[in-house]
Amino acid sequence: MKIASWNINSVRFRAAIVEQFLKEAAPDVLCLQETKVVDDDFPFELFRSLGYDHIIIHGQRMHHGVAIVARVPIAEDDRLDWQANAEARHVGIRLPNGVRLENVYIPAGGDVPDREVNPKFGQKLDFLGRMIEWSGKLDCPTILTGDFNIAPLESDVWSHKQLLDVVSHTPIEVETLARLQASNDWVDLGRHFIPAPQRLYTWWSYRAKDWAASDRGRRLDHMWATRDVADKAVAHQVFEPCRSWLKPSDHIPIMTEFDF
Amino acid sequence: MKIASWNINSVRFRAAIVEQFLKEAAPDVLCLQETKVVDDDFPFELFRSLGYDHIIIHGQRMHHGVAIVARVPIAEDDRLDWQANAEARHVGIRLPNGVRLENVYIPAGGDVPDREVNPKFGQKLDFLGRMIEWSGKLDCPTILTGDFNIAPLESDVWSHKQLLDVVSHTPIEVETLARLQASNDWVDLGRHFIPAPQRLYTWWSYRAKDWAASDRGRRLDHMWATRDVADKAVAHQVFEPCRSWLKPSDHIPIMTEFDF
């Protein structure tokens, strides 16, 4: 079974590249973040016409929004609102074999890495805190994936030094993410298959004139698994060419293949 | 010589259909209204690449804006601001044979046809008043064309009765336009070639589900000429198919062929 994750930055605006990705990579399950669409307007037909008949969505009006589409039966498990602020940042399902799949869109955290002057940064750290509590109590085989908006390792960013004070790579975020990882002994599948210090990015800003030439990337998207599930992982890849497709998302998809 | 006029509703957004029209109709001169672009951002290359090397523009930041593009040499004559409000609603040139060509975009006039409650309606009537003064003093062969935003005749609208109180077909506008026409004995070339009561429209609202099926059109675009020039007119046509092209303007082009 192949499980993918992609911050799509508006699922309606990305019909063409989603279709191309599903045809080329053929994941069994795709977790989407930043769908930016209310449930009523979700492009169900797009996915059904490609064989992804099982669709679990958690959308909202303008920002955020997550979804899971699958060509295998999936059962909705929960849609958590850890901060009780009605932001659609999580949806969880159960795969046919009983493994849980948790799709999450962690807040970006604004510009200034200071919770005093920038409440969004505080919200991000608080969100991680709530996730840590939740994660510590999980007690079954689980995959946790999505846009975490944190690039923890030096080789997860184009310049460790220049990004130390940039939200997504600050020490406090990296520490907090480490606590989340430790809370359930999560295996970072990206780095399991492509170990540091190899370059591994999943996001490049729209603002760069030529994203590939400057290559100022960051690894913001992740797929983690509990040890029992990680033992079944046989391959992991990131789809860098998607960043060059017409009307691209600023994120690329990631995908892990499991032997189940 | 073939002279056309078209309210293009954003010249930048219409590159494809402008190109198609210029190739199919091959006017020598095209007057544009509602270019919606400042002079610096005008798409010069689009027109030059199609052989329209002579470009006279009078643009502004957001609304309005007029332009004349030609494949024959044209000399800028004037850019009038009758109401001294810096709205770009006129540009005049001189054709190679000395005939003047005046391209005008008369204000739409807002929703309510009452100068007390709707200042825009007053502005429209005032604009016409200034044009009447100007027109009366013209003393050489002239073509006056553009989006007049008035459909004067019963057969210029889909329903005379239903539009009597709708801005563009109210008696006060029709009278005022008649005074403009009388001010220099202008010949209405559209009706010269396609006499009333034949149906003749140049505009259909975007709001109709199926513009062609409901056919609630109005003749808002006109080409007038002084009698000496009108005597040289050999054909006039409106290009209704353009309203069905991809990403259409709500107006269609009109074109008169002259024997000079």
Next chain:
DNA sequence: GCGAGTCCAG
């Protein structure tokens, strides 16, 4: 409805 502006978030 449709374009262009503005603002916000990324």
Next chain:
DNA sequence: CTGGACTCGC
């Protein structure tokens, strides 16, 4: 730089 919401004018 990008997408979506909003406001405005036609």
